[in-house]
Amino acid sequence: MEHQTDDSTLVQDYISGDERALEILINRHNQRITSFIYSKVLDRDAAEDIFQDTFIKVIKTLKKGNYSEEGKFLPWVMRIAHNLIIDYFRKNKRMPKFEGGDDFNIFSVIGDEKPNVEKQLIKDQIDSDLSMLIDELPDDQRDVLIMRIYKDMSFKEISECTGVSINTALGRMRYALINLRKIIQKNNIVLTNY
Amino acid sequence: MDQLYTPSTEKCELVSASKGTVKFLLDYSKSLSIVKAEGMVFENNLN
Numbered sequence: 001m002e003h004q005t006d007d008s009t010l011v012q013d014y015i016s017g018d019e020r021a022l023e024i025l026i027n028r029h030n031q032r033i034t035s036f037i038y039s040k041v042l043d044r045d046a047a048e049d050i051f052q053d054t055f056i057k058v059i060k061t062l063k064k065g066n067y068s069e070e071g072k073f074l075p076w077v078m079r080i081a082h083n084l085i086i087d088y089f090r091k092n093k094r095m096p097k098f099e100g101g102d103d104f105n106i107f108s109v110i111g112d113e114k115p116n117v118e119k120q121l122i123k124d125q126i127d128s129d130l131s132m133l134i135d136e137l138p139d140d141q142r143d144v145l146i147m148r149i150y151k152d153m154s155f156k157e158i159s160e161c162t163g164v165s166i167n168t169a170l171g172r173m174r175y176a177l178i179n180l181r182k183i184i185q186k187n188n189i190v191l192t193n194y
Numbered sequence: 195m196d197q198l199y200t201p202s203t204e205k206c207e208l209v210s211a212s213k214g215t216v217k218f219l220l221d222y223s224k225s226l227s228i229v230k231a232e233g234m235v236f237e238n239n240l241n
Contacts, residue, residue, distance in 0.1 A: 031208055035210075
């Protein structure tokens, strides 16, 4: 019997005060709308909440008489659900949701990005050691490495600055790195935080 | 070719809102009263 009455008739019946019409509409489209929401949010509870909010909007709009039968009922409800899904993702972006587990550590979420004092000290030490190692390189290799790594210059700029071809600058950079590795291995230097 | 298919079948799952949610909506609908007066619209929840 339910499927013999079309949506627009049920909507008109509901607006006229027939609460049973809403029940039929909800039950008729429940699975389709909830599955649509779930396919986007992939969370059962969130899908249920959005479904509920969707129909609260539907109920309010219909009761206020603001519904215009321009399109069909289901696409209209789907559009409301779609907008609420977007709101859901916007809200989650501002306030990310984390689900606690046994191995969940709150400091992995709220932790400061900056290194702590110990790590900062280690980093400063590494920078200082590295600086001394670079000083050990031949002048031409050291200049290229400093311009590339510390001054962030392109190889084209380096070649213009030093008066050599790009290939020569690339070669010097390559040898600078090879020689740095050799010095590090030879002296058993550890340049790492871990 | 197999890369064209989604590895997740979860997205195709058919789910429905619970009976509790449907009941809540029906009760909400029954309790909601809209009053229009002098160009203003008032929502009353007669719960």
